[in-house]
């Protein structure tokens with residue numbers, strides 16, 4: 304188990320590039336199971352989660368070659384199995400994204416049931432109900448979920464919640480079905496849109512992407528293509544918070560601010576301004592003039608749950624009381640006790656964190672309990688008065704590419720140790 308050792312309080316300046324979006328890459332990689340041929344994917348982030356998805360694709364028989372730092376050639380010459388094993392699904396829930404493409408392409412799939420998760424129970428009932436509505440028969444046995452369908456038939460579906468991977472799985476299942484599928488109350492996240500754009504490039508007929516009503520007209524055949532993944536909005540948001548708390552001398556490069564509208568507006572409310580120049584963003588921030596605020600996490604275009612933890616560090620630095628209400632996941636405040644160990648004064652009642660600032664963050668030994676909790680503790684460590692030892696950094700490496708090297712390049716004192 305690795306750890307980061309962070310010496311806080313350094314001045315940070317320079318260019319911090321943003322990687323490709325993890326949560327767009329995972330469904331797009333899974334989607335290469337849907338049609339035979341050769342794919343080229345660019346702007347793929349070098350992450351543990353991406354490695355797991357690649358292993359899963361190799362398990363199905365695909366040949367994957369890294370042809371440049373962030374580019375892959377993926378050859379699908381036919382699938383050797385239709386079963387996703389426990390070893391790979393249990394370490395990454397997003398492995399369940401193979402269900403939709405397998406069902407679409409081969410009419411059959413057996414995927415190990417995703418287990419528990421650090422941020423909540425995370426059921427997959429909406430995925431399964433949708434597959435059934437498209438005509439699949441679902442069975443759960445021996446820890447596996449089996450789905451079978453001779454022919455998937457388009458249907459108008461209402462999702463009980465706009466689940467991100469659920470919407471993606473149902474789009475992938477529906478693209479080769481007979482007739483028209485309409486997904487009402489669909490997820491509007493940019494990552495869902497990116498998957499849809501990828502599929503449209505393959506010959507799918509999907510409209511309404513980015514809205515809550517996605518219409519999929521089934522086609523006979525799909526063709527592999529070359530595709531560039533969108534930049535990671537959550538990574539960009541993480542870096543923007545870091546910059547706001549360290550004087551704003553960082554130029555964050557490769558940002559699509561259109562994907563961060565709610566985040567930008569809330570930060571502006573706090574008193575942070577943004578200088579946007581193409582895909583480069585710099586914040587203009589004076590910590591002494593920040594005002595407290597209340598934030599609620601919501602499905603896109605609402606405030607992203609994946610930036611909740613990092614934003615709590617920002618709120619903790621502001622004089623006065625702020626509130627953060629988490630409505631997406633039931634157990635996503637595990638970073639709060641860690642931040643309190645570093646000097647914050649945050650109380651949790653139900654799904655609301657009341658943050659009483661300002662905080663004089665002090666280095667301490669803390670633990671990353673999930674990916675975004677880990678990112679928030681890196682930020683807290685970098686603005687702390689002395690040394691922070693951050694354990695369980697495996698979580699962070701699932702979602703932030705070469706974080707240590709990139710932070711070192713802008714002057715941060717952070718190193719990895721075993």
Ligand code: EPU
Nearest residue numbers: 326397425426427428429430464466467468469631632674
């Ligand atoms: N839900 C159900 N039933 C379902 C599906 C979801 O009740 O069938 C509930 C979940 O339990 C949760 C809520 O709906 O309370 C939202 O879950 P959603 O399905 O939207 O999340 P996800 O698709 O499992 C993706 C991202 C997460 C991100 C969420 C929310 C990927 C691979 N993962 O998860 O990313 O937090 O959407 O935006 O796209 C991360 O990157 O750190 C991360 C956790």
